[in-house]
Amino acid sequence: MRPLDALAKVCGDVRPGEPAEGVLGVEPALVAAPENVTEAADVMRVAAENGLAVVPRGAETRLDWGAPPERCDLLVDTHRLDGLIEHAAGDLVAKAEAGLPMERLAEKLAERDQRLALDVPLPGSTVGGTIATGAAGPLRSLYGTPRSLVIGLTIVRADGQVARSGGKVVKNVAGYDLGRLFSGSFGTLGLIVDATFRLHPVPAATAYVVCAVSGPEDAHDAVQTVLHCAVAPSAVEYIGPSGTVAVLLEGVPDGVAARARQTADLLGENAEISGTAPDGWGRYPDGTTLIDISAPPPALRDLLTLLGPDIAVTWSGSGHGHVGLPAESTPDEVADVLGRLRDALGRHRGGAVVRYTPEEVRGEIDLWGPVPALALMRRVKDQFDPDHRLSPGRFAGGI
Amino acid sequence: MEARLAVLAARLEELLGAGRVITDPVRLRTYECDGLTNHRSTPAVVVLPDTAEQIAGIVRECAAAGTPYVARGSGTGLSGGALPRADGVLIVTSRMRRILEIDIPGQRAVVEPGVVNLDVTRAVRPHGYYFAPDPSSQQICSVGGNVAENSGGAHCLKYGFTAHHVLSCEVVTPDGEIVELPADGPGYDLLGVFVGAEGTLGITTKITVRLTRLPETVQTLLAAFGSIEAGGGAVSAIIGAGVVPAAIEMMDALSIEAAEAAVRCEYPPGAGAVLIVELDGPEAEVAAQFTEVERLCRDAGAFEIRIAADDEERALIWKGRKSAFAAVGRISPAYIVQDGVIPRTALPQVLAQIDALSAESGVRVANVFHAGDGNLHPLVLFDDAEPGAEERAEAVSGAILDLCIEHGGSITGEHGVGVDKSRYMPRMFTDTDLDTMQMVRCGFDPDGLCNPGKVFPTPRLCGEVPGVRRGAHPYEGKADLF
Ligand SMILES: Cc1cc2nc3c(=O)[nH]c(=O)nc-3n(C[C@H](O)[C@H](O)[C@H](O)COP(=O)(O)OP(=O)(O)OC[C@H]3O[C@@H](n4cnc5c(N)ncnc54)[C@H](O)[C@@H]3O)c2cc1C
Numbered sequence: 001m002r003p004l005d006a007l008a009k010v011c012g013d014v015r016p017g018e019p020a021e022g023v024l025g026v027e028p029a030l031v032a033a034p035e036n037v038t039e040a041a042d043v044m045r046v047a048a049e050n051g052l053a054v055v056p057r058g059a060e061t062r063l064d065w066g067a068p069p070e071r072c073d074l075l076v077d078t079h080r081l082d083g084l085i086e087h088a089a090g091d092l093v094a095k096a097e098a099g100l101p102m103e104r105l106a107e108k109l110a111e112r113d114q115r116l117a118l119d120v121p122l123p124g125s126t127v128g129g130t131i132a133t134g135a136a137g138p139l140r141s142l143y144g145t146p147r148s149l150v151i152g153l154t155i156v157r158a159d160g161q162v163a164r165s166g167g168k169v170v171k172n173v174a175g176y177d178l179g180r181l182f183s184g185s186f187g188t189l190g191l192i193v194d195a196t197f198r199l200h201p202v203p204a205a206t207a208y209v210v211c212a213v214s215g216p217e218d219a220h221d222a223v224q225t226v227l228h229c230a231v232a233p234s235a236v237e238y239i240g241p242s243g244t245v246a247v248l249l250e251g252v253p254d255g256v257a258a259r260a261r262q263t264a265d266l267l268g269e270n271a272e273i274s275g276t277a278p279d280g281w282g283r284y285p286d287g288t289t290l291i292d293i294s295a296p297p298p299a300l301r302d303l304l305t306l307l308g309p310d311i312a313v314t315w316s317g318s319g320h321g322h323v324g325l326p327a328e329s330t331p332d333e334v335a336d337v338l339g340r341l342r343d344a345l346g347r348h349r350g351g352a353v354v355r356y357t358p359e360e361v362r363g364e365i366d367l368w369g370p371v372p373a374l375a376l377m378r379r380v381k382d383q384f385d386p387d388h389r390l391s392p393g394r395f396a397g398g399i
Numbered sequence: 400m401e402a403r404l405a406v407l408a409a410r411l412e413e414l415l416g417a418g419r420v421i422t423d424p425v426r427l428r429t430y431e432c433d434g435l436t437n438h439r440s441t442p443a444v445v446v447l448p449d450t451a452e453q454i455a456g457i458v459r460e461c462a463a464a465g466t467p468y469v470a471r472g473s474g475t476g477l478s479g480g481a482l483p484r485a486d487g488v489l490i491v492t493s494r495m496r497r498i499l500e501i502d503i504p505g506q507r508a509v510v511e512p513g514v515v516n517l518d519v520t521r522a523v524r525p526h527g528y529y530f531a532p533d534p535s536s537q538q539i540c541s542v543g544g545n546v547a548e549n550s551g552g553a554h555c556l557k558y559g560f561t562a563h564h565v566l567s568c569e570v571v572t573p574d575g576e577i578v579e580l581p582a583d584g585p586g587y588d589l590l591g592v593f594v595g596a597e598g599t600l601g602i603t604t605k606i607t608v609r610l611t612r613l614p615e616t617v618q619t620l621l622a623a624f625g626s627i628e629a630g631g632g633a634v635s636a637i638i639g640a641g642v643v644p645a646a647i648e649m650m651d652a653l654s655i656e657a658a659e660a661a662v663r664c665e666y667p668p669g670a671g672a673v674l675i676v677e678l679d680g681p682e683a684e685v686a687a688q689f690t691e692v693e694r695l696c697r698d699a700g701a702f703e704i705r706i707a708a709d710d711e712e713r714a715l716i717w718k719g720r721k722s723a724f725a726a727v728g729r730i731s732p733a734y735i736v737q738d739g740v741i742p743r744t745a746l747p748q749v750l751a752q753i754d755a756l757s758a759e760s761g762v763r764v765a766n767v768f769h770a771g772d773g774n775l776h777p778l779v780l781f782d783d784a785e786p787g788a789e790e791r792a793e794a795v796s797g798a799i800l801d802l803c804i805e806h807g808g809s810i811t812g813e814h815g816v817g818v819d820k821s822r823y824m825p826r827m828f829t830d831t832d833l834d835t836m837q838m839v840r841c842g843f844d845p846d847g848l849c850n851p852g853k854v855f856p857t858p859r860l861c862g863e864v865p866g867v868r869r870g871a872h873p874y875e876g877k878a879d880l881f
Pocket of ligand 1 (some may be wrong): 433470471472480540545547548549598814
């Protein structure tokens with residue numbers, strides 16, 4: 001039986017791929033959209049029986065991240081896996097299917113004044129894609145990234161077996177935490193079908209304190225001032241090239257008002273209190289190349305010194321950020337910035353990873369930088385995907 | 400000692416120097432159990448290394464000899480995680496107690512694995528910081544042990560577990576390599592799975608922890624209720640109102656009685672349950688929320704509320720709770736500390752079921768719990784002099800775990816699986832779930848020498864799956880250069 005027919009027998013939505021659906025130019029032979037866990041498991045099993053290379057796809061907001069797959073015989077599309085399975089509001093827990101868009105999840109949780117405390121930098125992105133890419137924004141300072149908020153995960157393995165880890169209680173140390181392992185694994189270990197999250201109440205009040213800063217020293221000082229004071233911000237973000245430091249405060253109305261004033265006093269006369277986020281908050285910086293950077297908070301000074309005043313950058317107080325390089329950057333220029341970023345951040349034990357960049361640049365640079373414990377990662381990959389059929393070549397070290 | 404192990408002990412002594420290798424049977428006995436004393440096994444050899452390189456050497460020697468090894472921090476674990484192997488080596492980190500670096504601007508510290516949890520906080524408190532994970536054992540347990548168990552504490556309701564406060568671990572892998580596992584590096588989040596793996600994936604030799612800013616203010620109240628149900632109602636109301644307290648702890652009548660007998664904590668007489676609620680953070684925030692918490696407690700039927708005016712009074716409120724485990728010794732010759740989790744909303748129902756279990760079996764159960772996150776610590780009381788009593792207590796203890804699983808909870812919230820609960824794992828997970836978790840183990844430790852027999856009831860065979868093709872890694876040999 002042809003793979004298409006075999007897949008059609010187990011899944012209600014199977015068709016040949018189209019050129020426009022290429023993953024970084026690699027056209028999928030087939031596309032399957034399972035509707036539930038059983039279909040997802042059957043699709044993965046048939047893929048295994050036919051030796052098909054599988055790339056999971058959510059809403060395509062980050063399908064251009066990483067390296068192109070070496071091959072893509074089958075795209076497993078999660079758009080029909082879009083249910084909110086459970087919202088246990090009293091327990092501050094929700095279980096959602098992988099294809100559910102983050103905004104739709106947020107709307108439903110908001111009906112009970114709750115939220116999943118993750119920023120959604122790219123509109124439309126799905127629960128599964130958010131976990132698979134480890135995506136987060138300014139809120140990470142206080143609430144962490146998907147790895148901190150996923151408390152249970154269901155996956156389909158490369159061989160079509162369904163496995164779960166964690167559960168639906170926040171406090172749980174029974175067994176290995178595969179939720180953390182799968183966070184940021186870019187579809188190379190298995191197909192995420194649903195996830196259970198720890199939720200937080202929607203704060204009764206929020207305020208932003210926004211302050212223009214001039215130059216690396218000033219930016220560094222402003223961020224450090226806020227980090228080491230007692231206002232307990234939910235997020236502190238530097239946004240460039242505009243040169244803004246913004247602080248998010250959340251809590252009860254009186255508390256937030258008082259803390260906002262305190263923060264504004266600390267930051268000096270340039271500081272303003274606002275009910276809305278400043279431009280660029282929670283978004284990736286503009287550009288056709290996006291570089292993910294991380295290093296301890298004080299690295300901000302070196303970072304801004306090396307980037308100069310014109311480059312688009314965001315940097316959250318916890319020591320993570322993004323650099324955007326414009327479309328006109330030549331491969332050499334990208335390589336140069338990347339090299340200098342890795343040198344400077346490396347001195348702080350940090351690093352830089354290229355998320356996306358035009359094809360002509362991609363071939364000229366190393367997207368990942370040094371990968372510690374790569375041999376160990378390969379051995380884990382070999383266990384989960386011995387045939388290297390899951391998003392082959394998309395990930396660090398060619399995994 | 401077996402000749403094979405004697406040879407290994409001699410090699411280890413060459414590696415570590417005299418005095419760092421223990422083989423004297425009397426001294427070995429010190430290490431025969433951790434905090435869970437009903438599992439005992441005297442190790443063949445104990446080693447006391449000073450450095451990561453030495454641990455790597457020990458692991459390589461063990462690997463070459465095919466000898467299992469177990470890491471031990473302070474030995475306070477409550478699931479037998481550090482239970483030694485009679486045919487193996489116990490690697491004790493108690494000499495690795497240096498705080499290597501304190502980086503306040505970067506809000507982090509680098510510590511050796513044997514550093515005592517509270518010592519991190521002591522070192523950084525003058526700078527206005529602390530290490531947030533606060534297991535009740537924090538005066539003695541090690542950060543390495545915290546990492547292995549993903550330990551929590553009363554305040555993890557708001558601040559999360561060890562996993563949320565570890566930025567990187569240096570690890571000696573089971574093949575004797577020293578690698579760094581950062582939370583934010585490119586590639587897989589191996590740190591994420593290493594934390595909480597109960598020492599089965601390698602030995603951590605250096606830990607970069609996140610430091611948390613001390614809160615501006617802390618407010619604590621004690622509320623007394625006529626019944627556990629009423630106390631549970633207050634907990635639901637507080638959480639339902641969108642308050643995230645730093646801690647909410649509850650004790651039932653029997654555990655209050657025990658605490659009273661042991662430390663005279665003077666909780667309100669006649670209470671069927673007491674609730675301790677602690678809020679921390681900016682003053683303006685805490686003041687508003689504290690008033691609300693107080694009101695919610697009254698609405699839920701609290702007949703007395705005490706508010707700590709200062710640190711001394713706060714300590715008094717906590718005294719009963721903190722002493723509860725040990726205090727139970729006053730009202731029962733022996734007891735089992737259970738550690739199950741349920742969705743918080745199931746609290747009243749599960750507690751009623753535990754009551755019924757207790758009534759049916761005649762086994763007394765005292766309840767102490769982290770109510771905010773549904774983490775129960777039922778203390779199952781028995782008289783070890785009475786034939787069959789321990790078995791009956793074990794049966795009740797196991798039935799409580801079944802209740803937790805039935806309600807969608809977990810068999811352990813913070814003490815880990817260890818040797819104690821591996822047999823319950825199949826009640827919570829399918830064979831495939833457990834097999835999948837163990838794929839990680841096979842990646843790290845294919846020979847199964849690193850803390851074997853813990854967590855999983857049956858080891859997975861790590862050999863090549865027959866008939867499976869293995870494609871070469873396209874970047875093999877190249878990517879390391881990157
Ligand atoms: C009175 C009391 C109260 C407690 N309260 C709490 C509590 O509130 N919350 C909580 O979570 N726990 C609590 N515990 C349990 C225990 O203290 C924690 O699990 C603690 O983290 C164990 O630390 P340890 O140094 O004693 O580890 P050990 O008991 O020595 O070892 C625990 C596990 O860690 C492994 N291990 C140790 N060091 C390393 C290393 N360097 N690398 C890799 N693996 C290693 C061991 O192999 C073992 O599996 C309590 C225990 C007691 C006795």
